Amino acid sequence: SQQGEEDPQALSIQEGENATMNCSYKTSINNLQWYRQNSGRGLVHLILIRSNEREKHSGRLRVTLDTSKKSSSLLITASRAADTASYFCATDPASTSGTYKYIFGTGTRLKVLA
Amino acid sequence: ETGVTQSPTHLIKTRGQQVTLRCSSQSGHNTVSWYQQALGQGPQFIFQYYREEENGRGNFPPRFSGLQFPNYSSELNVNALELDDSALYLCASIPSRLGNEQFFGPGTRLTVL
Numbered sequence: 001s002q003q004g005e006e007d008p009q010a011l012s013i014q015e016g017e018n019a020t021m022n023c024s025y026k027t028s029i030n031n032l033q034w035y036r037q038n039s040g041r042g043l044v045h046l047i048l049i050r051s052n053e054r055e056k057h058s059g060r061l062r063v064t065l066d067t068s069k070k071s072s073s074l075l076i077t078a079s080r081a082a083d084t085a086s087y088f089c090a091t092d093p094a095s096t097s098g099t100y101k102y103i104f105g106t107g108t109r110l111k112v113l114a
Numbered sequence: 115e116t117g118v119t120q121s122p123t124h125l126i127k128t129r130g131q132q133v134t135l136r137c138s139s140q141s142g143h144n145t146v147s148w149y150q151q152a153l154g155q156g157p158q159f160i161f162q163y164y165r166e167e168e169n170g171r172g173n174f175p176p177r178f179s180g181l182q183f184p185n186y187s188s189e190l191n192v193n194a195l196e197l198d199d200s201a202l203y204l205c206a207s208i209p210s211r212l213g214n215e216q217f218f219g220p221g222t223r224l225t226v227l
Contacts, residue, residue: 004156033215033216035218040153040202040221040223041220041221042116042118042204042218042219042220042221043157043204043206043216043218044116044218045215045216045217045218048215088156088157090157101147101159101162101170101172102147102159102216103159104149104156104157104158104159105156106155106156107155107156
């Protein structure tokens with residue numbers, strides 16, 4: 001079963017705009033990661049945020065984590081056509097410490113129009 | 115490029131057959147996880163191997179089994195294939211048992227007819 005759910009399921013924006021996608025999860029976590037997937041290929045790790053962190057930045061990416069609401073958001077600023085992909089959050093549940101049984105959400109399909 | 119390779123890229127099998135998928139991890143990555151990703155869904159955790167021992171399993175039946183070898187390669191075996199096994203199978207290697215970033219291979223697309 002999926003631990004997380006991304007919202008929205010699909011997002012279409014113009015190049016240069018910002019894209020925000022959200023992830024909600026069900027159980028306590030050690031960390032949360034965001035991944036990008038292009039056209040059903042392998043996933044690429046974007047950023048990891050630990051349960052004791054509230055915000056992280058990496059280039060044009062900003063991730064926030066609210067453990068009280070069990071939610072995270074990924075913001076992509078100044079989007080480019082190359083950002084078109086599916087984005088997934090993955091959680092490392094605290095209950096499975098030592099196994100790294102990452103649980104993925106359902107994904108947000110982002111389309112950036114040139 | 116993540117340095118993780120998978121073979122074959124695509125595979126077509128019929129119901130009831132058996133299949134072996136292969137993954138080659140980065141040198142030094144002694145943990146590997148396997149995921150199944152159905153079309154339009156997120157990846158689902160099948161199992162994880164650490165130093166050639168199974169180190170956690172998701173909600174998959176015993177006909178899904180695996181092996182990990184000392185040379186950082188691993189296999190996913192699926193017996194008695196069912197139509198619902200059609201999916202993209204991904205392996206991910208992890209640099210250390212302390213977690214952090216997973217490095218994914220490009221996946222094997224399995225179609226069961």
